[in-house]
Amino acid sequence: MVKIKEIIVVEGRDDTVAIQRAVEADTIETNGSAINEETLERIKLAKEKRGVIIFTDPDFPGEKIRKTIAEHVPGCKHAFLPKEEARSKKGRGVGVEYASVAAIRQALQHVYEETLELKEEITFDDLVTAGLIGGALAKARRQRLGQLLKIGYTNGKQLHKRLQMFQISKEAFCTALEQVLQEEKQHE
The missing domain is CATH 3.40.1360.10 (Dna Topoisomerase Vi A Subunit; Chain: A, domain 2)
Incomplete structure (x- = not known):
């Protein structure tokens, strides 16, 4: 064990x-x-x-x-x-x-x-542009993104803070977001 x-x-x-x-x-x-x-x-x-x-x-x-x-x-x-x-x-x-x-x-x-020193690699505007804040699919997208990044479900404001707090890289964010969007297309 x-x-x-x-x-x-x-x-x-x-x-x-x-x-x-x-x-x-x-x-x-x-x-x-x-x-x-x-x-x-x-x-x-x-x-x-x-x-x-x-x-x-x-x-x-x-x-x-x-x-x-x-x-x-x-x-x-x-x-x-x-x-x-x-x-x-x-x-x-x-x-x-x-x-x-x-x-x-x-x-x-x-x-x-x-991380106590927060760096803003992913902006709030990035989240809006990605459809993670506002819009009919935002909640489901945030939920799936949280699963993929292993940071839990959040509302939009919490997502922005957690991405900073845990220093999620822009690359990891984009990779997870791409998977979320691909999965969405498959379910259409």
């Missing part, structure tokens, strides 16, 4: 169980989106000692937790799980706890390190 050096931040106990089925790792549980100061201090200490990977559910509360941690503990690493890989068998819930061992391992193999 693969051993992860960093401590993985998850939302709850079920997420810890799912992570430990997939890899050998220690976790910190936030116990929901109301993260207290004590938990943030534990995450800060973990980042200083071993590094931290934020691995929250691909939903609104999970994104809120990710954002809160990133604000208070800059420089963390991030792992993202596509929503379709995190659905419960009954289709009612979305979370890390529902993901397969393979999906969790895949997400942890494509971890992004947050």
